[in-house]
Amino acid sequence: MSREQLIDHAVTTALEVVENVGPDQLGAPTPCADFDVRALLNHLLFWGPSLNAAARKEAVPPPAAAETDVDLTAGDWAAELSALLRDRAAAWGEPSAWTGTTSVGSPQQMPAELIGSMVLGETVVHTWDLARATGQAPAWDRELLEHIHADLLGSAQMGRDMGLYGPEVPVPADAPLIDRIVGLTGRTP
Template structure:
């Protein structure tokens, strides 16, 4: 598989869209492994991420401070549509080059951030609602490298929690989840 952000996004988005489409309204108040969010808030956050990272791919600023309510009407279909726009935005010439907006981070790092959100929050939502979730191995390997570099800054900003200990023989995805502060063995209460 190519390590191009848009190619990796196709895989990550496919899995996230599958999880989002399977969410039922009665599950929206369920807790998630991402402790500050219930299913509704996390799905809304992920929707906001997908929209804002389209702007970042185009080297524009994004507003993460405003938290509009995305989960209205046919929001599951709109989420799928927005992920297609996200992939297209990151497939545009130059999307992976230079820096992205006010963040001032390398564009490829920003691309890894949205890949991480789709992958990790996809797992959060799947785990919270009893859905299966198996991320792509190449994607997990790429995120492992990127997140190792991002982790100290992400922790200082409160984006990642403190790392969770895992066994020496833990899978690469369990190691990735633990690095973000998640218990890879979290189960629904």
């Protein structure tokens, strides 16, 4: 399966999870220590436009509000997040998204393939966070999880060095792939 197909699979699962988050679950804790469901949704809505624009090699103006200032009571946040996710699948579904260099929220250019892999991993890991917090048990395509796991084996330390991941949580080698993935990002499966 190509990377372009992998992002589509990741987004399909993310959409299913988002559609099943209830308004009474916004205060629930997530496996990501810094976020409850509301804060995680704010994070996804805040960074979504930048992650999608990176695929198109477009600059996104810095948001006027801080990440924590996204208002989940204004409008339909689920529809907005679903639209961002569908746009992510379309943007990163183009082969050109994975070539050359691009950036996310800063002028620093990085290989588009590296950014795309980060976007793919973030989509799955934050979907897992949201699913765990809201009592959902999504299923991912094995090839998608194998790709993300292989990528994280090589890049998780960089993520920890950047403060994006916590310390690795030991997970048995025979644990499900999603558990090994989230363990690499500092989450306890």
